[in-house]
Amino acid sequence: MQDMGIQVLFEGINFQRLLAGLMVSLNLALISMAFSIVLGIVLGMIMTVKNRLVRLICRIYLETVRIMPQLVLLFLVYFGAAKHFGVDISGEMAAVIVFTFWGTAEMGDLVRSALISIPKHQYESGYSLGMTKLQVYIRIILPQTFRRLLPSGVNLLTRMIKTTSLVVLIGVVEVVKVGKQIIDASRYENPKAALWIYGAIFFLYFAICFPISRLSAVLERRLKT
Amino acid sequence: MKQVILETAGLTKSFDKGNAVLNKIDFSIHQGEVVVIVGPSGCGKSTFLRCLNLLEEADSGEILLEGKLINQEKKNVHKYREQIGMVFQSYELFPHKNVIDNVCLAPLLVQKRNKDEVKEEALKLLKRVGLLEKAESYPRQLSGGQKQRVAIVRALMMHPKVLLLDEITAALDPEMVREVLQVVLELAKEGMTMVIVTHEMEFARAVADRVIFLDRGEILEEEKPEEFFTCPRTERAKKFLNTFHYE
Amino acid sequence: MRGIMDYSFIVENTPLYLEAALLTIKIAACGIVGSFVVGIVCCLIRELKIPLLSPLVQVYIELSRNTPLLIQLFFLYFGLPKLGIVWSSEACGIIGLIFLGGSYMAEGFRTGIDNVPKIQRESAYSLGLTGTQTFWKIILPQAIATSVPVFCANSIFLLKETSVFSAVALADLMYVTKDLIGLYYKTDEALLMLVIAYLIILLPLSLISTWIERRVRYAGYGNTGTL
Numbered sequence: 046m047q048d049m050g051i052q053v054l055f056e057g058i059n060f061q062r063l064l065a066g067l068m069v070s071l072n073l074a075l076i077s078m079a080f081s082i083v084l085g086i087v088l089g090m091i092m093t094v095k096n097r098l099v100r101l102i103c104r105i106y107l108e109t110v111r112i113m114p115q116l117v118l119l120f121l122v123y124f125g126a127a128k129h130f131g132v133d134i135s136g137e138m139a140a141v142i143v144f145t146f147w148g149t150a151e152m153g154d155l156v157r158s159a160l161i162s163i164p165k166h167q168y169e170s171g172y173s174l175g176m177t178k179l180q181v182y183i184r185i186i187l188p189q190t191f192r193r194l195l196p197s198g199v200n201l202l203t204r205m206i207k208t209t210s211l212v213v214l215i216g217v218v219e220v221v222k223v224g225k226q227i228i229d230a231s232r233y234e235n236p237k238a239a240l241w242i243y244g245a246i247f248f249l250y251f252a253i254c255f256p257i258s259r260l261s262a263v264l265e266r267r268l269k270t
Numbered sequence: 271m272k273q274v275i276l277e278t279a280g281l282t283k284s285f286d287k288g289n290a291v292l293n294k295i296d297f298s299i300h301q302g303e304v305v306v307i308v309g310p311s312g313c314g315k316s317t318f319l320r321c322l323n324l325l326e327e328a329d330s331g332e333i334l335l336e337g338k339l340i341n342q343e344k345k346n347v348h349k350y351r352e353q354i355g356m357v358f359q360s361y362e363l364f365p366h367k368n369v370i371d372n373v374c375l376a377p378l379l380v381q382k383r384n385k386d387e388v389k390e391e392a393l394k395l396l397k398r399v400g401l402l403e404k405a406e407s408y409p410r411q412l413s414g415g416q417k418q419r420v421a422i423v424r425a426l427m428m429h430p431k432v433l434l435l436d437e438i439t440a441a442l443d444p445e446m447v448r449e450v451l452q453v454v455l456e457l458a459k460e461g462m463t464m465v466i467v468t469h470e471m472e473f474a475r476a477v478a479d480r481v482i483f484l485d486r487g488e489i490l491e492e493e494k495p496e497e498f499f500t501c502p503r504t505e506r507a508k509k510f511l512n513t514f515h516y517e
Numbered sequence: 518m519r520g521i522m523d524y525s526f527i528v529e530n531t532p533l534y535l536e537a538a539l540l541t542i543k544i545a546a547c548g549i550v551g552s553f554v555v556g557i558v559c560c561l562i563r564e565l566k567i568p569l570l571s572p573l574v575q576v577y578i579e580l581s582r583n584t585p586l587l588i589q590l591f592f593l594y595f596g597l598p599k600l601g602i603v604w605s606s607e608a609c610g611i612i613g614l615i616f617l618g619g620s621y622m623a624e625g626f627r628t629g630i631d632n633v634p635k636i637q638r639e640s641a642y643s644l645g646l647t648g649t650q651t652f653w654k655i656i657l658p659q660a661i662a663t664s665v666p667v668f669c670a671n672s673i674f675l676l677k678e679t680s681v682f683s684a685v686a687l688a689d690l691m692y693v694t695k696d697l698i699g700l701y702y703k704t705d706e707a708l709l710m711l712v713i714a715y716l717i718i719l720l721p722l723s724l725i726s727t728w729i730e731r732r733v734r735y736a737g738y739g740n741t742g743t744l
Contacts, residue, residue: 050599112719113712114680116691128704157706203583210585214684214691221591228595236599243596247588254583325639352645362640366658376644379654428644 050237054245059227064221064241067249073140073217074209078202079139081148089156103153110150111125116211118143123215128211137216139185144205160186198267201253203261210250220246272301274337275432275463276322276354281331283314283321291317293487294331299432302461306474306495309484310510315467318484319434323356336431352380355430359437363409363424364366369396373424381428388427395423399453415446422453432463434445439470451477471514475499476496482509524580538691538714543708544687545676548614552675553668555615557623563623564630564652568738572624581620587681588611606687609677615662618675625671629664630656665733669726676719690714 054060093101109119123139126132135140163186171181213221224242231238277298283288291314299305307315310513320326322333324340324347333341341352363372370392377388396402399419409417418438427431435454439447451473458464458477468474474481474495481498483491490504502508559574581589591615594606604612635654641651683692690711697707 069590108723112723113715114677116680117711117715120691120694124698124704163712199562207585211681212589213587213679221588240596240599243588243592247592250588251580255579260534261543264660320639325642348642348645348647351643354643356640356643358636358640358643360636362634362636363635363639364655364659366662374645375654376646380645380652424644 050235051241053227053231053238053241056231060245062227063220063245063249066218066223067246067253069137069219070212071154071206071215072211073137073144073212073219074202075193076205077141077144077148077209078205080207081152081201084145084149084200085152086156088153089160092157093154100105103186107150107154110147113210115143115147116214118147119211119215128198136212139215140209140212140217143145144209147208148201148205151204152198154192155197155201156190159190159197162193183190192268195268196261199257199261199264203257206254206257207250233247272303274298274300275303275335276465277320279332279334281318281321281328283317283335290320290487292328293385295487295489297482297489299463299465301412301462302465304458304462304464304477304480305313306466306468306478306480307482307484308468308471308510313484314487315484316436319356319436319465319467323351323354323434325356331358344422348380348514352376353430353431355425355433357418357421357425357426357433357435358439360443361409361414361421363417365409366406368408369401369412369427370405372409372420375425376424377427379406392423392427395426395455396420398456399423400449413446414442415449418442418446418450419453422450426457432465435464435466435468437467437469439468439473471499471511483510485510522706522709527710528703530693530706530710532688533693533697534710534714537688537690538718540607540687541676541679541682542718544610544614544682544689544736545679547575547611547674548618548679549675551611551615552622552671554616554628555619556624557624558595558631559619560626563627578620580621581616582624585683586617586678589616590685592679601656605686606682609685610682610687613685614671614675614679617678618671621674622668625664625667626660628667629660629662630664633659663733666726666730669722669729673719673722673726676722680715 054063090101092100094100119139122143123134123136126134126139167185167189168181171185172178176184210219210221213219227237228242249264278295280291281295281297283292295318297318298332305317309315317326321328321341324333328341331341332339335353337349358484363369364375367375370389373392373396374375374385374388375440377383377391378385393402394404396405399412399422401416401423402420402443404416404420408419412420422438439450442450447470451470454464454466454473455477466474466477478495481495482489482493483493483498485505485506491502491507493503496509499511502511559578562570562574590609593604593613593616594609595606637655637659638651641655646654679689680691682689683695686692694707694711698704
């Protein structure tokens with residue numbers, strides 16, 4: 046077994062170090078996701094207003110964020126902001142800013158499409174029962190919106206987690222970086238370390254994202270009305 | 271007596287909940303006969319038609335096409351369906367094909383008939399239902415009534431031994447019902463063998479040789495239309511027919 | 518503290534970006550075509566329920582969809598050579614992109630197939646078509662037509678994903694940008710050129726895709742029940 050090299054995963058605290066590295070990316074994903082949900086709901090509601098100018102501005106924001114690869118956005122903030130504002134923002138900071146910026150746009154669009162997918166009759170039948178606009182919104186529209194939003198929202202979380210793997214490219218010490226350190230450290234006694242380390246990282250990501258996307262699929266089936 | 275085209279013996283079907291949708295149905299239809307099945311929603315009439323066309327698998331019982339048992343083997347299902355035409359409530363034309371391709375597809379693909387001959391027949395039939403000029407149109411460009419007439423032509427192109435019509439006017443706007451039923455009336459006059467499920471009672475009365483009243487998966491009455499519509503024997507049939515009258 | 522852009526620097530380095538952009542396009546094109554093929558094959562295997570292959574495809578799709586491309590690339594480029602499987606950066610990029618894209622395309626086609634109403638199938642059956650005939654003549658053409666917008670969206674997605682290729686030493690746009698920033702500190706110029714390069718590649722595609730999506734939606738596919 047000695048030349049398989051799998052033992053590299055279990056030497057010392059290697060595996061714990063990998064997990065700790067993964068937690069760094071996960072934390073970034075969760076923080077960005079939390080911001081994105083809050084801001085995205087607001088954005089989504091704004092995107093359904095009648096004012097054309099407001100809608101246009103939102104649209105431009107959305108399309109701008111969507112058309113650029115997230116890594117380009119990361120570069121813009123990480124390298125660009127550092128230079129212009131004289132502040133040396135950390136990779137983590139840049140990541141949260143960029144992923145919130147991106148996540149808000151995606152979430153906003155999900156909220157918007159959930160809102161407009163509610164048939165007009167639902168509003169009208171609420172009004173015809175003598176309910177006020179606010180009552181209709183809170184009692185009739187939002188609960189239905191939430192049901193439609195939940196599966197795609199959960200799905201966005203997996204996209205967020207996958208996307209945060211990019212932060213290694215702007216120097217954040219996370220799971221891939223830790224993996225590289227382990228591989229470098231065991232270069233001589235274990236030349237096959239890279240296979241196992243990257244394999245392990247691959248399956249760690251899978252272990253996290255798979256249940257979440259199953260959940261999203263189950264929710265989608267359950268909440269279909 | 272004319273030849274029996276299609277018959278069932280003890281046909282039973284239930285869905286997951288266990289109570290039978292169809293309970294031991296014995297049914298037969300002769301060459302050139304038009305049988306109309308009526309009954310309240312959920313009585314099993316659509317399921318019955320779908321069983322006849324082997325779209326649903328019956329739990330037990332036999333289905334015979336010209337005396338040949340057809341619901342026991344899995345392999346040749348399409349061979350039997352080929353001989354039994356069906357028209358659906360929602361038309362189900364193939365949206366990616368134009369009218370002429372819709373009606374010619376199965377004769378060419380399934381029966382491997384000669385292309386020119388098939389096309390000629392298609393145009394003749396389309397002309398008969400008043401849709402000759404729509405031959406190159408796509409389904410989305412047609413009205414509901416036009417789509418349904420195309421669907422009837424599509425089924426006829428296979429020269430089916432019997433035609434099953436499943437509430438073919440239920441999805442239509444009222445002013446389009448007539449144009450479709452007119453086609454069916456003409457087919458009846460020409461001696462087409464048909465099993466029709468419908469909610470149009472006037473039409474049922476006009477077209478039927480025999481009316482079957484189906485309720486809770488059982489045949490409660492089987493009469494000539496005049497008798498059924500003027501003096502139904504069972505209470506349930508009376509009640510059902512009364513729902514169509516307003517005082 | 519910040520001057521105006523150094524335009525001569527931009528002009529000087531345009532060829533570098535052009536070359537990098539062409540590399541990106543080349544790899545993306547190979548990846549997209551490959552994904553399309555893999556996607557259709559996977560979808561067929563699952564739809565026709567081919568034994569053994571079908572569950573395998575399912576596993577592949579889940580693995581591919583639930584891991585980041587970057588990690589897939591690291592495994593392909595740094596991990597697999599330890600097993601004797603060595604590829605060039607370019608091959609690795611293309612294979613990685615196909616590994617990722619294949620599952621997205623397969624899912625896209627499957628949604629297309631699922632969106633064909635069940636009764637369309639029955640209506641073909643009632644005309645005597647066999648299961649295979651129904652699939653090829655009735656279901657698949659409709660499914661492909663309705664998945665065109667998904668295919669476009671996936672293509673754009675894959676093109677954007679190519680931005681991580683610098684991680685496996687491919688001299689793509691990100692790589693050149695990082696290089697220039699590191700060498701000359703011309704951050705603004707390098708980033709500007711990066712953004713412009715991606716805009717030139719992605720904007721037309723995005724517009725075409727929006728246009729196609731409208732066309733397909735208004736073509737009225739799928740809703741045969743209503744007038």
